[in-house]
Amino acid sequence: MRNYSLSDFDAVLAIGRHGSFRAAALDLGMSTSALSSTIARLETRLGVRLFNRTTRSVVLTEAGRRFVAQVAPALADIQQALDAVRAQQDTPAGTLRINTFATARREILAPLVLECLRRFPQIRIDVVTQSNLIDVVAGGFDFGIRSRNLIPSDMIAIPLGPVRRxxxxxxxxxxxxxxxxxxxxxxxxxxxxxxxxxxxxxxxxxxxxxxxxxxxxxxxxxxxxxxxxxxxxxxxxxxxxxxxxxxxxxxxxxxxxxxxxxxxTPPLSPLCLYYPSRRNPPAAFRVFVELARELARAQGDRPDRAPAEMRGPTATLS
Structure with missing residues (x-):
């Protein structure tokens, strides 16, 4: 393992998810050329080709599919172990990734994202804007922000902001x-x-x-x-x-x-922050959720708040 790093494996999984070096590079926050070099070095060390590349597509080889099938669960276990350690942090730190759409980005930037950065200067937040609804877990995001009616039923949701119209x-x-x-x-x-x-x-x-x-x-x-x-x-x-x-x-x-x-123009479905249930979430994750709930409580005291039947569910982290 001395010649490999977790980032190498993350790179393979990201390309496998997106089927594109460019999209995977954006997901990982690196340049396409740097990602291509990472994969080339890994393939050289392994002695096998993980991807078949053409000008139009990137597809896992049979060896690549087997590699992903075995590495993905192991990385999930490692991530869970890291989360358990980070949960013991006294000072929230680390990077949170949020997937949202343009209108929601404008509405939640100041009351949630900027407020979090003000309170917890060691937290970093990456906000990715996409018009299409994606699987936030598969996409490597900590949170999603969408209209309540678009959120998968197995996610925990916290309503954000006043009534939208x-x-x-x-x-x-x-x-x-x-x-x-x-x-x-x-x-x-x-x-x-x-x-x-x-x-x-x-x-x-x-x-x-x-x-x-x-x-x-x-x-x-x-x-x-x-x-x-x-x-x-x-x-x-x-x-x-x-x-x-x-x-x-x-x-x-x-x-x-x-x-x-x-x-x-009647009220619309409210915006919600949503996320999957997590065991031992990092401190940064916990304080962001609490800040979202604080925002939801503050909006609940407003006369223009959403009616009860429109408000999304809240739940403790698990």
């Missing part, structure tokens, strides 16, 4: 010139800022009437994939925009933007 907004000057829509169907007569999704499709604006969903295909002169740019365009009177309420609440309060169709 979409907000349709426009600049006062735009409304003075073009009028105000009273129902979603009126949007057909207005210029709207369209949102491009990661898969290339256009976002349909979602509303609700008497408990029934209403989806509207809007039209307009500008299509963007960044809410911050869309907000600038709406403030510049280019058209009406559709945002998460948290992205434009300060503009609404200051009168820079006017909220429209509020009765048509």
């Amino acid at each position: 979409h907000a349709v907004v426009a600049a006062p000057g735009y409304l003075a010139e073009h009028g105000t829509p009273d129902v979603p169907a009126d949007l057909a007569a207005h210029a709207c800022i369209r949102t491009a999704l990661p898969n290339g499709a256009l976002l349909r604006w979602q509303f609700e009437a008497e408990g029934a969903p209403v989806a509207v295909d809007v039209d307009g002169p500008l299509t963007l994939d960044d809410p911050s740019l869309a907000r600038i365009a709406v403030q510049a009177r280019v058209g009406i925009g559709y945002f998460m309420e948290s992205d434009v609440c300060e503009d609404i309060a200051a009168g820079r933007l006017v909220r429209l169709l509020a009765d048509w």
Whole structure:
């Protein structure tokens, strides 16, 4: 074992999970060339090829599959032993990895992530943004943050933040010139800022009437994939925009933007921090969970908190 390191084995498992050197390198926080060199050195020491590489794919060889099948459980045991030792730390330290999506990242950065770093300066946090829902355990993440309705049932979930809603907004000057829509169907007569999704499709604006969903295909002169740019365009009177309420609440309060169709945008499923049950979690893991629960309790005292039936479950670490 003197010529091998756990990081070598982690590299093999990461490439096996992702089927890509580039994706695995991003997961491991290293360059693709460094990862390729690590695997080349390991294969030389072992005397066997672990991966078949082409310009389009990376696939485990038969030897590689056997290697992963035997090494993965052993690494899990080692990780559990390390967790047991780290659980005895007096000062929380180490790196936490969180998987989330763009809107949630903006909503939880200050109250949870930055607050954790302020309280516990020896903790490091890696936040990875992905639009698609992944298996956080297989992806090597400590936590995930998603809407409650998307969280696997076998995960422990803690609700984060106040009630979430979409907000349709426009600049006062735009409304003075073009009028105000009273129902979603009126949007057909207005210029709207369209949102491009990661898969290339256009976002349909979602509303609700008497408990029934209403989806509207809007039209307009500008299509963007960044809410911050869309907000600038709406403030510049280019058209009406559709945002998460948290992205434009300060503009609404200051009168820079006017909220429209509020009765048509009901509460959404709340954001939750979620994670698998763990024995002997590291101190950094424990304090982050407690901070999330503290945030949940604080939001529970707010008048705009989510109703009880919407709040995610909490549970002790096990």
